[in-house]
Amino acid sequence: EVQLLESGGGLVQPGGSLRLSCTASGFTFSTSAMSWVRQAPGGGLEWVSGGPTSYSDSVKGRFTFSRDNSRSTLYLQMDSLRAEDSALYYCVKEAYTGGSFYFDSWGQGILVTVSS
Amino acid sequence: DIQLTQSPSSLSASVGDRVTITCRASQIINVFLNWYRQKPGKAPELLIYAAINLQSGVPSRFSGSRSVTEFTLTISSLQPEDFATYYCQQSFISPRTFGQGTKVEIK
Numbered sequence: 001e002v003q004l005l006e007s008g009g010g011l012v013q014p015g016g017s018l019r020l021s022c023t024a025s026g027f028t029f030s031t032s033a034m035s036w037v038r039q040a041p042g043g044g045l046e047w048v049s050g051g052p053t054s055y056s057d058s059v060k061g062r063f064t065f066s067r068d069n070s071r072s073t074l075y076l077q078m079d080s081l082r083a084e085d086s087a088l089y090y091c092v093k094e095a096y097t098g099g100s101f102y103f104d105s106w107g108q109g110i111l112v113t114v115s116s
Numbered sequence: 117d118i119q120l121t122q123s124p125s126s127l128s129a130s131v132g133d134r135v136t137i138t139c140r141a142s143q144i145i146n147v148f149l150n151w152y153r154q155k156p157g158k159a160p161e162l163l164i165y166a167a168i169n170l171q172s173g174v175p176s177r178f179s180g181s182r183s184v185t186e187f188t189l190t191i192s193s194l195q196p197e198d199f200a201t202y203y204c205q206q207s208f209i210s211p212r213t214f215g216q217g218t219k220v221e222i223k
Contacts, residue, residue, distance in 0.1 A: 035212070045152075045160065045203055047212040056211050057117075090159060100166035101207040102150040106159040 002026040004091045004107035011113045016081050022074040022091030022107060030069035033094035035103065036076050038087040038112075046087075049076065050094070059085070081114045088112075118142055118206050122215035128223040133194045137218045139204035141185040148208040149187045151180060154217075155200045163202075164189060194220070 008020040020036070035050040049055045049065040064077040074091055088109040095104040119142035129135050139149065147167040152160040162171045164180035167187055177192045191198055199222050204215040 044217045045154075045205070045214040047205075047214065050210065050212065054210050095165075097169075098166065100148055100150075101212075102162060102165035103152070103160075103205070104162050104165075104171065106161070108159055 002093060002105040004093065004105060006089065006091050006107045006110035009089065009110035009112045011115065012081055013116050014082060014114055016114070017077070017079045018081065018112060020076040020078065020089055020091075020110060020112070022076075024072045024074065024091075024093070027093065027105075029067075029072040033096065033101070034067065034074045035092045035094055036065065036074075037090045037092050037103070037106075038085075039090070039109070040084075040087045043087075048089070078112070081112075083114050086112060086114045117211055118145060118209060118213050120204050120206055120213055120215035122202075122204060122218050124218060125216065126219040126221060128221050129194050130223045131194055131196060135191040135194050135198075135220060137189045137202055137204075137220075139187045139189070139215050141187070141206060144185060145206045145208035147182060148206055149180075149182065150205045150207060151178075151189045152203045152205065153198070153200050154203065155197070160203065 003025045005023045036048040062080045066075045090109045091107040092103045093105040121140045149167045151164040154160040167182040168180045181188045201217045201219045
């Protein structure tokens with residue numbers, strides 16, 4: 001069974017930093033594409049990052065995606081945080097079939113709140 | 117970026133009803149469109165991938181179709197667990213964008 005467990009969220013002041021972690025199990029992490037997706041309170045889904053060179057415009061230059069395949073762990077370093085970054089952050093496994101990518105497994109999410 | 121526009125934004129329906137949700141893409145994305153259901157307080161779950169393919173374990177009352185840039189999710193007979201918010205998402209090109217969501221409520 002695929003399991004994705006996020007950690008590292010919490011309350012941070014504007015301009016501050018947080019590092020999210022996602023520990024994966026139940027699949028071959030090293031060969032799997034992964035992404036971060038977020039959801040603001042009461043809002044819709046927003047893709048954040050899917051690799052070290054792939055970011056949404058809203059976080060580009062402030063967030064850094066990385067992974068440690070030896071630990072089956074995904075990271076999201078978030079710097080220069082803004083109030084609009086407040087959201088539930090999901091770690092997501094991406095599957096690939098016949099040329100098509102899709103998010104087939106999701107963590108339960110970790111809450112990030114940016115506020116003074 | 118590719119824009120996905122879902123309609124309606126919300127709807128009210130009864131158990132047993134047939135429900136259709138549409139997602140229109142701002143440009144050609146071939147079949148690279150996926151559908152997710154998000155129950156209240158839960159993470160999203162994959163229903164349909166590549167426009168028409170039912171994810172393993174998903175009930176057969178869910179189906180997807182495509183006509184050029186218009187995609188449709190159909191629930192043939194709405195069940196209590198289907199009262200939720202539904203999202204489409206494109207994987208044709210980065211950034212992987214989502215539609216704004218369609219909330220299905222109990223009538």
